[in-house]
Amino acid sequence: MNADLVVVGSGLFGLTVAERCANELGLRVLVLERRDHIGGNAYSEPEPQTGIEVHRYGSHLFHTANARVWEYVNRFTSFTPYQHRVYSVHKGQVYPMPINLGTICAFFGRHLSPDEARDLVARQAAEVTRAGNLEEKAISLIGRPLYEAFIRGYTAKQWQTAPAELPAEIIGRLPVRYTFDGRYFDDPYQGLPTDGYAAWLERMADHPNIEIRLGADFFDLRESLAGAVPVVYTGPLDRYFGYAEGELGWRTLDFETSVLPTGDFQGTSVINYADEDLPWTRIHEFRHLHPERTWYPDDATVIMREFSRFAGRTDEPYYPINTPYDRARLRSYRDLAKGERDVWFGGRLGTYQYLDMHMAIAAALTLYENRLRARFAARVPE
Numbered sequence: 001m002n003a004d005l006v007v008v009g010s011g012l013f014g015l016t017v018a019e020r021c022a023n024e025l026g027l028r029v030l031v032l033e034r035r036d037h038i039g040g041n042a043y044s045e046p047e048p049q050t051g052i053e054v055h056r057y058g059s060h061l062f063h064t065a066n067a068r069v070w071e072y073v074n075r076f077t078s079f080t081p082y083q084h085r086v087y088s089v090h091k092g093q094v095y096p097m098p099i100n101l102g103t104i105c106a107f108f109g110r111h112l113s114p115d116e117a118r119d120l121v122a123r124q125a126a127e128v129t130r131a132g133n134l135e136e137k138a139i140s141l142i143g144r145p146l147y148e149a150f151i152r153g154y155t156a157k158q159w160q161t162a163p164a165e166l167p168a169e170i171i172g173r174l175p176v177r178y179t180f181d182g183r184y185f186d187d188p189y190q191g192l193p194t195d196g197y198a199a200w201l202e203r204m205a206d207h208p209n210i211e212i213r214l215g216a217d218f219f220d221l222r223e224s225l226a227g228a229v230p231v232v233y234t235g236p237l238d239r240y241f242g243y244a245e246g247e248l249g250w251r252t253l254d255f256e257t258s259v260l261p262t263g264d265f266q267g268t269s270v271i272n273y274a275d276e277d278l279p280w281t282r283i284h285e286f287r288h289l290h291p292e293r294t295w296y297p298d299d300a301t302v303i304m305r306e307f308s309r310f311a312g313r314t315d316e317p318y319y320p321i322n323t324p325y326d327r328a329r330l331r332s333y334r335d336l337a338k339g340e341r342d343v344w345f346g347g348r349l350g351t352y353q354y355l356d357m358h359m360a361i362a363a364a365l366t367l368y369e370n371r372l373r374a375r376f377a378a379r380v381p382e
């Protein structure tokens with residue numbers, strides 16, 4: 001294909017750009033994808049033995065307050081009415097997460113009104129007035145008892161570092177709801193793609209002008225493309241510049257998937273493990289994401305344990321660490337990026353930013369509308 005535009009990465013950012021440019025501008029778009037499937041981290045596939053849809057990179061729940069994004073994604077898939085709820089295990093008891101009135105009443109073992117709970121948490125939080133590290137910051141937000149139960153062990157496992165040794169700015173806020181609303185997200189639009197993520201992602205890419213090349217690393221083809229074709233790049237920003245300003249820090253996850261001979265392992269889709277005696281941070285049980293799928297087997301289930309650690313250069317980067325060093329390097333990379341002609345950087349890896357799916361889609365629509373449409377305007381078919 002003689003491409004008008006090369007998109008590096010077929011995650012939701014890359015696919016949105018490719019779809020818009022092919023459908024609206026009639027551009028021939030070549031999408032290069034390093035992995036053996038499209039969709040980036042949102043990808044899912046049926047587990048072969050059970051047929052249960054497994055999210056290969058951890059549970060992906062779609063939610064947004066952005067009506068423009070909701071209208072856009074509904075062009076490719078309908079959504080089930082699934083609303084996500086998460087629970088956390090601490091010392092053998094199960095509590096709803098994020099912390100809400102139900103969590104507080106269960107944890108302190110008494111019936112509290114919203115005002116009583118607010119007063120209790122405020123009194124406990126008053127213990128810390130100047131937060132010099134993550135532990136002090138968390139205590140200043142929710143008090144020591146709730147911090148020690150639900151945040152300390154979980155955070156230590158996520159970062160492999162004691163929270164008292166982590167910088168305070170890793171957490172901006174810790175949401176506490178003083179109602180019994182146990183939903184994980186309160187966005188007006190939420191759900192899961194009715195026939196799965198893979199079907200949604202494939203429909204986005206289904207256009208005669210879009211060619212997807214799987215198993216294709218941009219850096220193996222860069223020389224041959226060298227400046228000849230405009231590029232939207234959604235791979236790691238530091239890699240694009242040969243790590244010239246140093247490496248940006250990421251956390252990665254390891255996943256351990258098992259098929260178990262029971263129809264229900266844990267009774268819900270995600271349970272967090274707050275204590276340090278168990279090494280995993282969460283267990284996902286995918287059948288619960290689709291209670292409407294009555295064809296799932298009732299004598300088998302698929303679970304996935306999630307473990308967190310710092311990422312090396314060959315690991316999948318999942319969450320930006322964002323230390324002051326990272327932010328200084330990011331500024332240098334942004335300056336370098338400004339000097340690249342006809343290359344646009346986007347998405348989670350290309351901007352070194354955690355983005356939910358709806359944020360990646362919104363950012364891609366904005367890039368398309370504000371920059372790409374004007375860049376290719378002369379080519380818009382009559």
Ligand code: FDA
Pocket residue numbers: 008009010011012013014032033034035038039040041042057058059060061062063216217218219234235236253318319346347348349355356357358360
């Ligand atoms: P994404 O990472 O998806 O895609 C980038 C693609 O570029 C990848 O496929 C990669 O292989 C490819 N690539 C990189 N370098 C390349 C190169 N040199 N050549 C070719 N290809 C290259 N969001 C949400 O809304 N709800 C949720 O519940 C979750 N849950 C969640 C769990 C976990 C564990 C993670 C890590 C993330 C989430 N997310 C999420 C976030 C969601 O996955 C994210 O918003 C989107 O994947 C972002 O899409 P991008 O296209 O930016 O990146």
